[in-house]
Amino acid sequence: MKSKFSSDIETLKELMYDEAYDAKFAADLARRRCPSSAAGRLMRIAREENCHLRKLQAEYYILTGTKYQPCVANVNIPCNFLDALRELYHSEAKDAEIYLDAAAATADPRLSELYNCLSAEESEHANEIACLIANLMCNS
Numbered sequence: 001m002k003s004k005f006s007s008d009i010e011t012l013k014e015l016m017y018d019e020a021y022d023a024k025f026a027a028d029l030a031r032r033r034c035p036s037s038a039a040g041r042l043m044r045i046a047r048e049e050n051c052h053l054r055k056l057q058a059e060y061y062i063l064t065g066t067k068y069q070p071c072v073a074n075v076n077i078p079c080n081f082l083d084a085l086r087e088l089y090h091s092e093a094k095d096a097e098i099y100l101d102a103a104a105a106t107a108d109p110r111l112s113e114l115y116n117c118l119s120a121e122e123s124e125h126a127n128e129i130a131c132l133i134a135n136l137m138c139n140s
Contacts, residue, residue, distance in 0.1 A: 012060045017070040023049035025075045089129040096122035
């Protein structure tokens with residue numbers, strides 16, 4: 001028999017993987033040759049993605065009593081820096097929508113509140129990356 005939380009648990013696992021992937025993508029991209037202003041912003045986004053991951057891990061632990069660490073061995077980052085930023089932008093925008101869907105799907109008010117908050121933060125990341133793309137295109 002499945003737990004009444006099994007859907008929430010699976011959702012948390014998927015969201016944790018997405019956060020771990022985006023954190024690694026942003027950090028790896030920041031370590032490439034790119035403008036220092038972009039590197040600093042990308043590292044901050046990576047840290048914030050890791051913070052999102054920790055919040056999701058805490059909720060997973062509360063529900064299951066076990067720890068979960070998603071494994072992201074490698075990420076496929078486009079060679080062109082602007083293409084990579086574009087991919088990261090789309091990932092952040094998509095994650096914002098996924099969080100809204102997850103908030104609507106859960107019966108747990110605590111998870112719903114967290115998902116709505118993380119959706120807003122992912123939208124902020126997407127907007128920040130869009131501004132970064134615009135700035136880089138204006139300076140080329």
